[in-house]
Amino acid sequence: MNERQLFVRDALVLFGLAGWALALPAYASEFVVSLALTCLMYVALSSSWALFCGTTRYLSLATSAFFGIGAYAGALALERLPWLAAIALGAGLATVVAVVMGAAVLHLRGTYFAVLTFGMTELIRHAITYFEKSVTGTVGRVLMVVPERDTIYLTVLALAVLAVATSIVVRRTRFGLALQGIGADEQRAQTLGVNTRLIKTAGFALTAAFAGAVGAAMSVRWTYIDPPTVFNPFIGFQTVLIALIGGALTLWGPLIAAIVFSVLAETLRLQAPQVYLMALGLLLILSVLYLPGGLASIRADTAKGWWRDIRALYEEKRYEWSGEKARDKRRERERRLA
């Protein structure tokens, strides 16, 4: 397929999926819709995460910071502003924080970057907790004005579609090419004329804007928010895990993995929360070891390849354990002596 056909295919798949998700509340049960909402939230979070962090390999754990900032901004603004303005405010505030945070940490790589983004998330969480306790004198806030369930669903759906559409488009632009170059060899990209600092800040801010908007849209679902809920580091970890298991370099990987995850989460979390966490860990280990490209890299012959590997291992072990290997060795030795 050429570039254009691929683009049309991706756009059509996205269109179809969006239509299906749009029709879901009309016939599905309350439980399925709430499952779909979680799923869409993670689609938006991990697609936008993979857009920057996947291609450039800057492993950011700050998603929960942006999510929380968006949630707080949205929840507080909703008393005075209309719904969409509150979402935009959440996204904007998260972007501003990402630009400041990016200026401080985006020149670091690898573990240092990951740890510092995580540290900054904790810093923001504790700063807000302290502010709430000492200035406003509360530990959490009860939301009075809450939009209808369908409004929330549509907003999160729109954000998820926008996140995937952004990934589709960005891959084909100079911005996307620059991100790829930074991921492959940052210094080389720089000597070829990429303003890496600007591109990285823009990418980080884009990721943060999505996380902030999703946070603002999801906060109203809880009706009561406090820092431990909205700055929950698990949101950030899960976003990263979903993107990695699905394939951080692929377009559909985060989406596929988000669906798998939310189904797993909803079915396992209530009955056996420990099993759910173990399943997460196990999936991550398996995908890193056997599917480095993620779930989205599975093709028709992937399973065939595994089957071939297993057969080869089995043949080798049978040769060894049947004693045939030892016999062959002995014969070889006798032939040499003779």
Place this chain on the structure above:
Amino acid sequence: MPEPSARPVLLEARAITVRFGGLTAVDAVDARFASGELVGIIGPNGAGKTTFFNAISGVVAPSSGRLVASGRDLSGQAPHRYAAHGIARTFQTPRVFAAMSARRNIEFGLRFAGRRRRRWIFWGEEASVPWTLRSADGILALIGLGNVAELPAAALTPSQQRLLEIGMALATRPKLLLLDEVAAGLTEAEIEEMARLIRRMRDELDLTVIWIEHAVTTLLRHVERVIVLHQGRKIADGPPAEVVRNAEVIEAYLGDEMAEDDA
């Protein structure tokens, strides 16, 4: 062609010093590179050749000293500013984008530092770009990788990757090309081929070429001027025939090689 001294100076390094902690890797090196020159830089291991290169291509910020490119002071700026001012470089170990095809590797440079706002062929900025550098195909043909253009760069042989590395630098449409040990590890025939390519690029594309090489004899045969670095300092600067007679150079560098030849 006018005398080298009459041509405009493209890049001027004024007392460039690079320190790493207590070690002074490059010590107050002055150098002027005029347009159209083919200059070699030699020096024993650890003489600071690559560090000097990193400093004049912006990869390493010099601890002190100034870098002036066509009258514009670039000291302390990010590497992409150097690329935008027509300074392109290759790296000692090829640093190609392994997952992209060879053509995409070339297009990368064309789409960033090599991008010209006006695409008109007969006027605008594109008109000053040599014909060979206008498209990825032209560059691939020049470096002789036209038949492997669609292969991922990781699948190319090391010598092909080195050529691709030069192609990527050319794609930024440079005025000054910095080559870091492009002939290291090549066979004698390949080195000759590389030297011919370098001369050809200089002549056909109006480039100024600065070429670092560890193998002195090859380099001296092909360059017009040579700068010798020793322990971070510049100890000689002149035509190869003069430089090899310089006592300090013989002692610092050629001495041990000649002693080996005698033995």
